[in-house]
Amino acid sequence: MSSLTTLEAGQAASARSKKRLTAFLFVVPLLVFILLTFVAPIASMLWRSVHHPAVAELIPLTLTELQRWDGKTIPDAPTLDAFAQELHGLNKVRLSGKLAEEFNRALAGMSSVVKSTARKVGRLKPEELQAQGAQTLLKAHGNWSKPEVWNAIRRAGQVYTYDYYLTALDLELDPENGIQVREDTQIYLQLYSKTLNMALVITIFCALLGYPLAYYLAGLPENRANLLLVLVLLPFWTSLLVRTTAWIALLQTNGVINSFLLGIGVIGQPIEMLYTSFATVVAMTHILLPFMILPLYSVMRGIDPSYLRAALSLGARPIPAFARIYFPMTLPGLSAGALLVFIISVGYYITPALVGGTDGQMISNIIAFHMQRSNNWELAAALGSLLLGLILVLYWVYDRFVGASNIKLG
Template sequence: MTTATLPDSAAGLRSKLRRAEMRQRLRAYALILPLFGFTLLTFLVPIAMMLFNSVNDPVVSGTLPRTTALLRAAPDSTAIPDEPVFAALAADMKEATEAQTASQVGSRINYERSGLRSLFMSTTRQIVNVEHGPWKPAFLEINPAWGEPKIWSVLRQTSHRYTADYYLHAVDLTRDDQGHIQREAADSRIYVDVFARTFWVSLLVTLLCLAIGYPLSFWLSHLPPKTANLMMVLVLLPFWTSLLVRTTAWVVLLQKEGVVNSLLLATGLIHAPLDLVFNRFGVVIAMTHILLPFMILPLVSVMRQIPPSYVRAARSLGASPLTAFVRVYLPQSVPGISAGVLLVFILSIGYYITPALVGGAEDQMMSYFIADHLTRSLNWGLASALGGLLLAGVLVLYTVYERYVGIANVRLG
């Protein structure tokens, strides 16, 4: 009887253990659920919406359903359409006028070819007064441009609900009247240069923050606790000041009649004021000052955990100060370098206020153009495509960086 009850007792214990583990897991999930919900609503959902908007293009197909259906079904995509398409367009224009959505179509096709908004809107205002066909001569009488390929090429390109055209424009590509992909005109190519400028300025600011922040963090981590705490307060002091105030202060300091130029003139180092603001120099200096604490904080937190006895042991074994630093101290500080570099670089990529206030027309970064499309031109599709490419670039660089930093860690170790 005792032998028979042993398996039952063990099975009961296992069952209770499983239930206890399940309750612990459920409690753990319940604790992280608010954080997961917050991350989902404030981070993942906006990114998903941005990526969706970068390919979603419902304006033309939703406002001109008859016209776009006939254009998509046409065997020859380069020919001027016949009477049925003009009749469908007239009917769609009249419905769009009643629904007050014609201006949306005009704005959308104007993104593809400048000047088409005025053509579409003027035709819409006049075609509603035409009661019957034939419609093709009526359109040509209103504006002979309806007999040219450009307007129909754009309507065909925008007739699909989902499109890659926003991404094409984001890399300075476009489609010709036959739908072939080609480069934008030389005076319209801006975004590739802006992407390069954004990544270059971010990299330069990151390297400057590392060059300044590493020795400063080394010094802070080796100070006595009371002095180190006082110095850390000075490092954190910029966080208590508005970003706009700090940026404006740099304009005051660096302008031609500012403190820096006045000091240099007074000491005789220069004989005429220097252009230190509203250019690339001012942008880099201001961004480095603002982002430097984000480099110092992770470096100090890591360096304080490195035992000084390791370097002393290397010195006692005959290593020079430089060798002891490179072979012993530096590899242990790499986690702080990685965290600081990633933090500063990612923050630099999305900077908007500082370049807008301190930089010139040739120093604006990608965030400026994204904000411009969101607020002024209302081209949300292109703004989403630019943001999507910026996100993809950061992810690629992060992957490459982590891979090579891991290899460097192994070699240094």
């Protein structure tokens, strides 16, 4: 009898193992998809924000020589000769422009210095390069006689660096004073603050517009509510580019809104609405409004209306009864919608780029600029990593004070 029981237990355990394996095999494609499209890009971004071997690969001998430099005066002759020889070789294979680009990121204005010096050093013959390399380098431009230039070169040659995070926070590393606030340009912290403020404004507008509409839909019969809900979902079936372009036609100087206001005599001249923060907020509120309505509607649909009727029948006034009974029950949907709208709006790119102009751009537009135009992927990765960290901190604060378990999408 005991052996039969042991056999049945083994068969049951084997069956459970097969079910777990089958379930895992069904989940494997999803795990691979998440790994390739979510985890791997984020890991690559974090890695690229601190790993930058470009300068170390271009001038390895010079960086080796700079390791024994005291950093107070200009480097010695062997170091200058090594740099002249490597610059001569880079000029031959047409990589001096790449070095100029890297140096310019480390110290503004070095691009033209490196290019002009590379041309002068490149004219030297091998025997002249060995004898006159250091002199030619110093005569080519006065910057090569400045210790701060060589300090910047040595720091740019580090394979692993946190300089891009300092730049993203409007900080810099001074050889004497350490980390300090950048004096020349301070733009990134202002952009982060501007992005958060605009995202907050968009979230508030979506809540003010979406809450009454969701409340109205939740009070309708199911067939009518479903019919009107199609109109809420209609923007999802329209191209984002088309919706944004429509706002351009509405908000431009000779657009529909200005023409209408001029026609009825409300304004005497067109109002500049396009390519402003106002245009970004209006267009993004329209685009993200369904993300607020759907969670609210899902939660409101499940609230028993008899609670509010019972409060009214017991003598409560409509507004206090709504505020004390109905509104707290809708907080899970409101918090879910607010979190969705806020996080999506923080990282939005297309709409601010098309309707915001310079005034209405967000941090995502600067990240795209460094990736597409300045080709500074490391700074773009650092900016993106800080944005990711900021979102995680905000989510942690939300979970601490509100509770992530209270989020409900239906």
